[in-house]
Amino acid sequence: MKESLLELNFGERFVKMYTIQKWFFHDLTLLLPLIIGLIVLLFLILLAKKKEKSFFPATIGMVILTFLVTTFVLVVFTGGTARNELALDSSGKIVEKNKTPLLTNKIVKKVYNGTSNGVSSSNSYFQLSTLNLETGQSVWINRSNWWEKIIGNSKEGILLLNTKKSSWKLVRQSTGKTILTSKNITEMKNNWSESGTDYFIDEENYFYTYGLDGKYYIIDLVKKTAKAGNYSAYFKQNVDINPDDTVSIEQLAKQLNTDFFNGSYLREETQEKEQNVVFIFHTTTRKETSLAKLTAVDIKANKIKWSISLGVPFAENSGSNTVNTWQKDNHLFLASDGYFFSVQIDSGKKEFVYDYAYNEKVQ
Numbered sequence: 001m002k003e004s005l006l007e008l009n010f011g012e013r014f015v016k017m018y019t020i021q022k023w024f025f026h027d028l029t030l031l032l033p034l035i036i037g038l039i040v041l042l043f044l045i046l047l048a049k050k051k052e053k054s055f056f057p058a059t060i061g062m063v064i065l066t067f068l069v070t071t072f073v074l075v076v077f078t079g080g081t082a083r084n085e086l087a088l089d090s091s092g093k094i095v096e097k098n099k100t101p102l103l104t105n106k107i108v109k110k111v112y113n114g115t116s117n118g119v120s121s122s123n124s125y126f127q128l129s130t131l132n133l134e135t136g137q138s139v140w141i142n143r144s145n146w147w148e149k150i151i152g153n154s155k156e157g158i159l160l161l162n163t164k165k166s167s168w169k170l171v172r173q174s175t176g177k178t179i180l181t182s183k184n185i186t187e188m189k190n191n192w193s194e195s196g197t198d199y200f201i202d203e204e205n206y207f208y209t210y211g212l213d214g215k216y217y218i219i220d221l222v223k224k225t226a227k228a229g230n231y232s233a234y235f236k237q238n239v240d241i242n243p244d245d246t247v248s249i250e251q252l253a254k255q256l257n258t259d260f261f262n263g264s265y266l267r268e269e270t271q272e273k274e275q276n277v278v279f280i281f282h283t284t285t286r287k288e289t290s291l292a293k294l295t296a297v298d299i300k301a302n303k304i305k306w307s308i309s310l311g312v313p314f315a316e317n318s319g320s321n322t323v324n325t326w327q328k329d330n331h332l333f334l335a336s337d338g339y340f341f342s343v344q345i346d347s348g349k350k351e352f353v354y355d356y357a358y359n360e361k362v363q
Contacts, residue, residue: 013081017074022359023109024143025125026078033073037066078111085110086338086356088324089126090150092158094133094333095203097174101133101328104158104173105335106150107356128160129356130176133333136342136352136361140176152201156180156221159201166194170221185219187226200234208234249280252297256304260295261286262314266325266334276300277345279332281323283314290314292336296348306348312339 020027041062048055074080089108094101107129110122126144131137147164157170157179170180182192191211193199201207206220208231216231247255249263263282276299283290292314295307315337326333331351334341342351353363 010081016358017078017081018070019358021357022138022141023125023127026074029073029077030070033066033070037062037069041066076113083338083357084112085122087322088335089144091324091335092150093153093203094326094328095153095173102130102139102173103133103326103333104128104130104150104153105324106144106148107338109338109357128171128176129359130173131340131354133328133331133342136354138354138359139174141359142171142176149196151196151199152207153203154201154207154221155203155205159199159207161194161196161199163194163196166192168192168199180221180224184224185226188217188219197235202234210235247299249282252280255302256297258304261290262288264323266323277305279325281334281336284309288315294334294341294343294348296345308343308348308350310334310336310339310341310350311353312337 018030020030041059044058044062045055048058071080078084086107086109089106091106092104094103096102105128107127109125109127111125112122114121124146126146126148128142128144128148128150130139130141132139147162149161149163151159151161151168153159153173154170157172159168159170161168167182169178169182171177172179182188188209188211191213193210193212198210199207200209205222206218209217209219210232211217215228216235217226217228218231219226249260249265253260253263260280260282261284263280266279266281278297278299280295280297282293282295284293290313292310292312293307294310296305297303298305322336324335327345330345332343332345334343338356340354340356342353343349344351350363352361354360355362
């Protein structure tokens with residue numbers, strides 16, 4: 001089995017370029033010239049039949065022209081066979097629907113389109129993607145935009161804030177369908193903030209918000225009502241804590257007689273405190289573009305529990321990578337550089353790998 005889609009040769013990547021990837025702009029760029037070419041081809045065939053001439057030469061010529069035009073627009077506007085830079089723009093929490101764990105993230109894809117005066121320019125495309133964390137399959141994908149942010153999850157669905165319009169909507173986690181919007185809460189008309197820090201939701205049937213009038217409100221998502229009150233305590237900022245602030249990555253590597261190049265501890269909530277296990281995300285060499293590794297270290301026993309190669313570069317470009325993590329039961333989930341991994345905490349076994357570039361499970 002291949003480690004990742006990065007092992008595809010040029011021919012395989014070229015074929016991938018011609019597949020539906022569930023990225024709206026890519027798929028539109030692929031289908032539009034093909035549809036136009038097909039329409040023109042049918043017209044030429046009908047015209048040739050009417051004049052009682054052979055339509056074979058026109059067919060061959062039109063097929064070649066359509067192929068060349070489609071390839072050109074895919075290379076110019078979607079990056080062609082290159083792997084575009086992907087990252088999580090905002091992320092949600094793991095929730096269970098009908099005993100199935102689901103996770104929704106907002107993904108951004110940057111397509112570089114040239115350099116001017118030494119400065120690279122790019123176009124960014126966004127989508128909301130929900131994964132089934134048991135199977136590693138996509139549940140639904142919706143188009144998104146620059147201003148839409150995931151605020152959090154309630155029992156009813158995912159709260160999405162539009163920072164440009166100072167509005168929000170509630171989307172059902174299992175289907176991606178909108179079930180409620182800020183317009184339904186009439187008491188709060190023209191009082192919604194555009195800042196994500198002015199909203200707090202905690203997996204219940206309500207959320208809290210700090211209105212433009214300087215008052216705090218609780219929003220009931222079932223009754224569709226707003227009530228002012230003293231809810232300021234919900235808006236205190238949480239600070240991430242180093243899982244073991246007495247031991248740096250360099251010190252730990254020295255104790256274990258190993259190297260954790262470009263290493264960093266995963267976030268506090270992913271650590272197994274009762275087992276004194278920490279997870280380190282690092283590279284195989286000093287280069288940031290070398291392969292990424294995930295290592296579990298038993299701090300109490302002062303030994304490496306397991307270490308696995310993720311099979312993809314730590315970063316496509318130096319300094320461009322970010323890592324997001326979640327944990328549920330014996331499963332550690334990690335999103336990095338456009339890939340989403342599920343790893344067994346006990347053994348370090350990779351359960352599945354999902355690629356946001358092609359929106360498909362690749363392992």
